[in-house]
Amino acid sequence: MNSTLRLAAVLLLLVPACGGTETDLGSESAALPCDVESVLAASCRQCHGASPKFGAPAPLVTRGDLLAPAVSDPSKRMIDLVTARIHDERRPMPPTGLLSEAELAILDGWAAAGTPAGSSKCEATGEGGGGGGGGGGGPPKVHCTPDxxxxxxxxxxxxxxxxxxxxxxxxxxxxxxxxxxxxxxxxxxxxxxxxxxxxxxxxxxxxxxxxxxxxxxxxxxxxxxxxxxxxxxxxxxxxxxxxxxxxxxxxxxxxxxxxxxxxxxxxxxxxxxxxxxxxxxxPNDAATVPFGASRFEIPAHGALDMTCDYKIPEGAGSFNVIAAMPHMHELGTHISSTILPSGSGEPVDLGRVDPWNFDNQVWYTIDATFKEGDTVRTRCAWENPGSTDVIWGERTNDEMCYSFVMYYPPITLGSWSWPIPGLTSLCAPTP
Ligand code: HEC
Incomplete structure (x- = not known):
């Protein structure tokens, strides 16, 4: 008796939903489940919004967008590429790095469940699909007026x-x-x-x-x-x-x-x-110096992983670090750089990007010092799937291995010039 009644109640609840107007049905099937909606709003739509930005090829706003054929491979649906790219360490989406385990589980779970439609409007997430950690949000703020x-x-x-x-x-x-x-x-x-x-x-x-x-x-x-x-x-x-x-x-x-x-x-x-x-x-001129290497060769269909040491010359003096920016081109897989002080003192991290991500290059603000006799150790690794060897160079098909460091006062040794650290650092395969 009881169960029959309950069944009847469920049917009654379902009837109005099924019998809704066509527009209701349309928006119903277009709706994303709220957890999926909030992940996409927070991490994807600053680029994949209704009018995509920063070179993103398609919107990720409605359920229809996720079920549509992908731009780069129309034989697949967008959601199939989404579940691939959110796990792709080399070309992650979002480009700034992988989502959290919980967010990955939400998107993977939804795809595995057969991409069911969400039932109704979701609570506002507060993000509004706008800013979300980068991309939107207007011009960067500074404390001066550009001239x-x-x-x-x-x-x-x-x-x-x-x-x-x-x-x-x-x-x-x-x-x-x-x-x-x-x-x-x-x-x-x-x-x-x-x-x-x-x-x-x-x-x-x-x-x-x-x-x-x-x-x-x-x-x-x-x-x-x-x-x-x-x-x-x-x-x-x-x-x-x-x-x-x-x-x-x-x-x-x-x-x-x-x-x-x-x-x-x-x-x-x-x-x-x-x-x-x-x-x-x-009071001080600032300068930049490229620590790293400018002599290497990454074999075709191969890989290279090397560690390069550059010793700050005796007589150079001592310096304050303002910021550091690791830089490679698109074949890079790892870069990290550290100041190893000559005497006592802790190593200073100048930034580590592993896996290397060409789409997320930033100056890290660093408050540290280095001095003559210290060693700057930079490790770079690459994978080269192409059929030609790749060497150092500034053309986009060449490669780089630099930790750019902005510092003051400038090194003024007579023998000093910009490319010196890259040309004279001692490199060996990473142990
Ligand atoms: C900062 C901007 C930005 C953000 C944030 C971003 N994307 Fe992208 N996305 C791009 C750009 C640019 C491309 C095209 C270049 C590429 O494929 O790497 C792209 C391509 C893609 C593709 C490949 C489409 C195709 O047809 O090949 C997928 C799938 C994708 N993004 C999913 C996502 C998901 C899911 C998120 C959030 C978890 C996300 N993206 C966040 C900029 C972004």
């Missing part, structure tokens, strides 16, 4: 039929007196196609019109990498004791990485960097 704008002579127009392009332009600042750069602020114009931006200071001028530059060699211009932006990236502000000196004709090159996987027509971009500079010089 030097690095922008292209004209916007770059991304061709509809090109999925991926590296584009460069140059800016020359003509300064009548020495100034200090105190902050580097990425300025993102068209977030639909912009994927990364790099800022170099070079010794020669580069054309002001933006143009493809994937094969060009910025190293030839003695390019010093000053900043890297990827979605969610922040500005770098120097501490009040130091500024990056610029003087006379100062040449910058901005390199953009665009991604147009949706073949959008007429996408234009004028992204660049805004710099805060001051003629009210700070």
């Amino acid at each position: 030097l704008t690095l922008e292209p002579a004209a916007p770059y127009v991304m061709p509809k039929d090109v999925a991926d392009e590296y584009v460069c332009y140059g800016v020359t600042a003509r300064l009548d007196q020495k100034r200090h750069v105190t902050a580097l602020v990425p300025r993102i114009d068209n977030s639909t196609i912009l994927h990364h931006a790099l800022l170099y200071k070079t010794e020669e001028a580069w054309p002001a019109e933006p143009a493809p530059c994937a094969g060009s060699d910025i190293a030839f211009l003695n390019g010093q990498l000053l900043a890297v932006w990827s979605p969610g990236g922040q500005a770098l502000e120097l501490p009040p004791e130091a500024g990056l000196p610029i003087e006379g004709d100062t040449h910058f090159v901005v390199q953009m990485h665009y991604s147009n996987l949706r073949s959008l027509d007429g996408q234009q971009d004028s992204s660049g960097y805004d710099l805060c500079t001051t003629e009210d010089l700070r």
Whole structure:
């Protein structure tokens, strides 16, 4: 008796839902279960929103979006690529690194259960699908007003039929007196196609019109990498004791990485960097140094894992670290760098990215010192699935192994120059 009654009650509850209007049915099947909804809102939609950003190929907003054919492989559904990419250490989604175990379990569990529709509106998660740790959220905040704008002579127009392009332009600042750069602020114009931006200071001028530059060699211009932006990236502000000196004709090159996987027509971009500079010089000049290696060869269909030691020369003095940024190109799998003090004292971690993630390059703020006699140890590892050997270089198909360190005061030994640590470090296979 009792169970029959209960069955009747369940049927009654079901009837209104089944008999709803067509629109109800539509939104019902479009709805995602609330736990899936909140993972996607918090970790994916700053790029995969209703209008995808930063080169993301498709929205991940409705259940229909997840069941639609994938852009890169229409024989699969988006959800099939989602469950692959959220576990892919080499090319993780989100690009900043793997989700937590709990979040992975939610997406995996939903796929394994056959992607059932959610039943109703979910409680707001507070994230609103917007910011969520990077990508959205407006321009990065700094405590100064930028006064030097690095922008292209004209916007770059991304061709509809090109999925991926590296584009460069140059800016020359003509300064009548020495100034200090105190902050580097990425300025993102068209977030639909912009994927990364790099800022170099070079010794020669580069054309002001933006143009493809994937094969060009910025190293030839003695390019010093000053900043890297990827979605969610922040500005770098120097501490009040130091500024990056610029003087006379100062040449910058901005390199953009665009991604147009949706073949959008007429996408234009004028992204660049805004710099805060001051003629009210700070007590110290800051400088950057690339610790690591600039001589190596990663065999075709092979791998390389090496550890390189560079000893700070005697007589150099002692230095304060402001920030460090590990940097490799797309074949990298691991990078880590440590200062090993010559006397007593704890090793200083300059950053470790394992697995290496090309899409998440940042300056780590570091408050530490190093001095003559200390050793900077950098480990890099790569895998090369291609059929040609890969060597050091600044072209996008070459590789890198650097921990860029921003520090002050600059090393002034007579024999010192920018590439010295990379050229003279002692490298051996990682034990
Ligand atoms: C910072 C921006 C960003 C975030 C956050 C992000 N993605 Fe992506 N996603 C991209 C970009 C750019 C691509 C295209 C390049 C690539 O495939 O790596 C992409 C591609 C993908 C693809 C491949 C689609 C295809 O057709 O090949 C999947 C699947 C995916 N993302 C899922 C996710 C999921 C799931 C999340 C959240 C857990 C997420 N992404 C978070 C930027 C992002």
